[in-house]
Amino acid sequence: MSDEPENVTDLGIVDSLAQLSFLVQAALGAVAAEHGLSVVQLRLLGVLRDRTPGMQELAHHLGLDKSSMTGLVDRAERRDLVRRSPSPHDKRSTLVSVTPEGRKLIRRCEAEVERAIRELTAHLTDDQRGTLSLLASALVGHHTPI
Numbered sequence: 001m002s003d004e005p006e007n008v009t010d011l012g013i014v015d016s017l018a019q020l021s022f023l024v025q026a027a028l029g030a031v032a033a034e035h036g037l038s039v040v041q042l043r044l045l046g047v048l049r050d051r052t053p054g055m056q057e058l059a060h061h062l063g064l065d066k067s068s069m070t071g072l073v074d075r076a077e078r079r080d081l082v083r084r085s086p087s088p089h090d091k092r093s094t095l096v097s098v099t100p101e102g103r104k105l106i107r108r109c110e111a112e113v114e115r116a117i118r119e120l121t122a123h124l125t126d127d128q129r130g131t132l133s134l135l136a137s138a139l140v141g142h143h144t145p146i
Contacts, residue, residue, distance in 0.1 A: 027116035031109055040064075042109060044072060045081065045098065049106050052097040054087060081105060 011019065025039065032042040040062065047053070047061050059069040073096055076082040081102035087093035098106065121129050 023120055024117070027120060028113060031112045031116060034112070035105060035109060037109075040072060041076060044076060045102060045106050045109065048082060048096060048098040048102070049110075052095050054090075054093045054095055055084075056093070058096055076102070 010016070028039050028042060032039050035042075037045075043062055044058070047058060053061065055066070055069055055073070058073075059066060062069070062072075064072065073082060073084065077084065079101075080099055082096050083099055084094045084096055087095050121132065124132065
């Protein structure tokens, strides 16, 4: 069996990655909306699932300015999804961590995102999914500090 998909027109690197991004963003948006979240709030929880960054580091990861970051964390804090605490290393810095309620929501959303992405790739062979995963990891790893 060939690794080449049957009857596929190559859209080119720009269009294929842009359209893939739209598909993934739509899947993330649907999961986020199901839980009353925006995609940025979902990304916030994704970043916080395995780290406790400072506000500035968090803003860098999410590509937000300070005022947008503050508003985002304020809204998540009001829903008891995150908490702020002073940094033990720098009293001027604030750390953001996920709460137990936020952790429960992260687990639910992770499972739903996984299901949605698997549905997007269901028509691919195992080898094709593996190749796509490696290529995507190479792109992300080269450009993202997360």
